[in-house]
Amino acid sequence: MLPSVSSSSENPNPSPLGLSDSSDFSQSQMDSIISSFVTFPDSPSLSIRSSFDRVLDNLLSSSDDSVQDQVIDRTLERFSLLLESTKRRFQKRATLHNSISWFLPSDLTIKVFSKLDTKSLMQVSACCTMLNKCAMDPSCYSHIDLTTSFKHADDRVLRTLINRSGKQLRSLKLGGRDAPGYIPSLFTSSCLAPLQFAGNLLRRLHIYSIGFMYIDSLLAPLSACANLTDLKIVGVNVLLEPIIELLAIKCCLIEHLFLDNFSQGIITYSTIELFVTNCPKLTSLTLLNFNLNEAMAGIIFKGFRKLKYINLSKTFEIYGSFLRVLGDRCRESPLETLILRDCYSLQEGEVVKFLNSIIAGNFISIRYIDVSSNRGLACDGERRTSKPNFPLETLKKKRWDVTFVGDFPLRPRY
Incomplete structure (x- = not known):
């Protein structure tokens, strides 16, 4: 029941609502009133x-x-x-x-949660206090993925997850990966700043389509990631040569590098040479839209002795003669994949020589080659061809384990 209404004569200072003042009630009386209401x-x-x-x-x-x-x-x-x-x-x-009723002890629950993707982990953490406690363990945040599937991620979300990871952070992915169209990023140019304090043990960093970034916004966090082995930067408007220089100085353990030269910035001989000299563990290299010339490609191809995968697609100035720079050790080259798509200056003759070298028994590890181009291959000076004369039948007989892709869908003008 509600308390009775008091008249002004009974209470000289009545409540403005006409109810008795709260000082007239004890805590037990208040509890009793609420209990009566709830249990009615x-x-x-x-x-x-x-x-x-x-x-x-x-x-x-x-x-x-x-x-x-x-x-x-x-x-x-x-x-x-x-x-x-x-x-x-x-x-x-x-x-x-x-x-x-939960059938797993806390340590095994945390182990299971550590295998979840970031979005699923955050959903689990909202279920109840018990699951939230397990989902807050730093080991659950060693691999943070805030790519396209996590559409509303921003700097605040990223900072929160990195703080939860403590010293356990090993992998970080963010941005619009595999987006069907352009999706404006919610990340700012300073989104990676927390890595300056939590990136020491980070091994994988993938950044996709987050727009413009100041170079210092990348260099400062990367300089703290001395154990980085896998770096991928796609669709980010930032100069990449300083990043390659920093990798050669601060991140010498790098094994996988994927850079899309979205800003169309230049790269110099000295940077290439420094990178090749200081990063001997590199096994996979993708440099898209770079202004590499034949000599630079030769330095890369010969310098990285453990290179298994190389993709120099959309490189305008390379002709293909760099494929012959390995000399005596071309037979034992660990190269497995070579991709030179849409390389405008790539010569038909150099590709033929490379295929003949494979047929002769060199490059025994090679398994996949792609020289496709919408503009054909260069041949006989300034002419181009969409029907190159490749020894494909012989290649198929001698090296049946090699997949060769050479698609030239549009006939170029002569």
Whole structure:
């Protein structure tokens, strides 16, 4: 029951709502009133909804507008407090139930959670207190993936997850990977700043389509990632030569590098030579849209002795003679994949020589070659051909294990 309304003669300082002052109640009395309200039994003859309507109508009927506003605000506030308290108790009950019925101990639960993708992990953490506690373990955040599947990720989300990882962060992916169209990134140019404090053990960093970045916004975090072995930067408008220089100085353990020269910046001999000299562990290299010439390609091809995968697609100035620079060790070259797609200056004759070298028994590890181009191959000076004369039948007989791709869909003009 609601407390009785006091007259002004009984209370010289009545509440503006006409209710007794809260100082007249003890905590036990208040608890008793709330308990009576919550435990009031359901009955067809007694409608709680109707009672609410009558009580509020009564309180609001004889008051001025300001007092009515106070009644409404207080009613909304107190029922909101009741709703929040009910939700908290429901979560406690769910946690207790999960603690009893969950069949895995905490350490195994954390192990399972550590295998989840980032989006699934955050969904699990919202289920109940018990699962949230397990999902907060730093080992669950050693691999953070905030790519296209996580559409609403931004700097705040990234910073929160990196902080949760503590010193466990090993892999970080962010941006619009595999997006069907251009999706504006929610990340800012300073999104990687937390890596300056948490990137020491980071091994994989992939950045996709996050727009313009100041070079220092990348160099400072990367300089703290001395154990980085896998770096991929695609669709980011930033100069890449300083990044290659930094890798050669700070990240000498690099094994996989994928750079898309979105900004069309230049690269120099000295940078290539420094990179080849200081990063001997490199096994996979992709440089797209770079202004590499024949000599630079030769330095790369000969210098990285463990190189298994190389992709120099959309390189304008290479002709293909760099494929012959290995000399005596071309037979034992570990190269498995060679991709030279849309290389405008690539010569038909150089590709033929390379294929003949493979047929002769060199490059025994090679398994995949792609020299496709929408503009054909260069041949006989300034002429181009869409029907190059490759020894494909012989290649198929001698090296059946090699897949050769040479698609030239459009006939070039002569």
